[in-house]
Amino acid sequence: MSLVSFLNPKGFYVDEVSDNYAKIIIPQMEKGYGITIGNALRRVLLSSVEGYSVVAVYIDGAIHEFSAIEGVLEDVPYILLNIKKVKFKVDEKIVSLPAKVIIDVEGPIELKAEHIQTSQGIEIINKNQYIATITTGKKFYAEIYIDKGIGFVPKEDYPEEYKDLFSFGTIFVDGNFSPIEKVNWTVEKTRYEAYMDKDKLILEIWTNGTISPIDAYYKAIEILEKHINLLKNQLPRPEETEYIDVEELNKRIEEVKKKPVNELPIPPKVLEIFSKKGIKTISDLISYTEEEINDFYIEAGFSNREFEELKRKIYSLSLEFSPKSRS
Structure with a gap:
């Protein structure tokens, strides 16, 4: 056993x-x-x-998301909250996203999700979801935009192209996509x-x-x-695993140190200062401390950003600056 x-x-x-x-x-x-x-x-x-959620709503007569609409019992914020509760099922083989459905009714009427006009490929799951009450004979028109996503997405994170896709005056709402x-x-x-x-x-x-x-x-x-x-x-296969030869690595590093300093990403003005200081090779360069080389960059009128680029290159070559000042 x-x-x-x-x-x-x-x-x-x-x-x-x-x-x-x-x-x-x-x-x-x-x-x-x-x-x-x-x-x-x-x-x-x-x-x-992944799931589907309302991402934007256009309501005719709503100037902004805190408006009140004549002939409608609820203010716009409550209408938006109720519309967000409507659950849509979308067949992406038929419907391209983001998709649009509309509400186009005349009051008086108790408006529910069943009054939303959908195209083929879009199904409303909770048709009894209450939306608003139209108290007069006024017409109520709205466009509802639906898209696919994951989890909760605040409206501030929506792509910029949304602004070009939807009607002018559309109000964006946070998306709760999780089914x-x-x-x-x-x-x-x-x-x-x-x-x-x-x-x-x-x-x-x-x-x-x-x-x-x-x-x-x-x-x-x-x-x-x-x-x-x-x-x-992403795991290396046993036969592909590389074993580092320390002597060979040290030999390569010494060869890199002999290369001229102008092969590194260094601005010409800084190279002029290096030349005056006798810094000709990478070996000469790393004999200085980071602070000393940074001072040369400042002297040449450059910011810390350019020096950071040089530091990254030095580290990528398995090198480092001297810990001790030359002075």
Whole structure:
């Protein structure tokens, strides 16, 4: 019997499922891996699954986001908050993003999400979402812009090209793109053969209905897998590993020191000062301290930025300035 036995998960099953809820159970895992996998999946589900959100709204008659509109019970801030609660599902094979839907109604009417006019490929999940009350026979017209993103994105971080895509007077709103509303995980002890301390992971996922919980589960696994594979592929293969010959490295450094100083990124005025000081090679240069060389740059009328460029080049050559002043 091997002392290095390791229990790999044999798969999962779905205990409960609906349009926006699923209980997923991974029945047998190695001890401690319930917490490891459960926590990783929860974090990825809550932070990294793509979704759709309202990013901007144009309301006819609204001069700015704190306006009041004649014949409408709510002020613009409350209308915007209610519109942001509308959940959209977009088929990107049909619809290009950002997408536009409109509201074009006449009052009096209790305006809900079901009154939004959508094109083919855009579905409203919560059609009963309240938006506003039009109290008179006045016409209410609005344009709602939808885009795809990850997590919460403040409107200040939206791309500049948004300003050219949308109607003049459009009000931008913060985007809450995550389709995941809640994730819980618990770990129970379970039996595997003679072992009584293996893990059973119970994962519960709630979504807003724009993505099924099972699809969200698969998406989270794909994201984790992609990150692990990227890290794995960056590891050097054993046959590609380079072993440094110290003597050869020292020889190369000595050859670099003999090169003329004008091969480095140094302004001509500084090179003139170096020439007067007898600094002809890189070896001569690094016999000075950083402070002394920086003073030469200041004397030539240059800022610290140009000297920092020289420092980076010196360090990239595996060299360094002298720690002791020549004076």
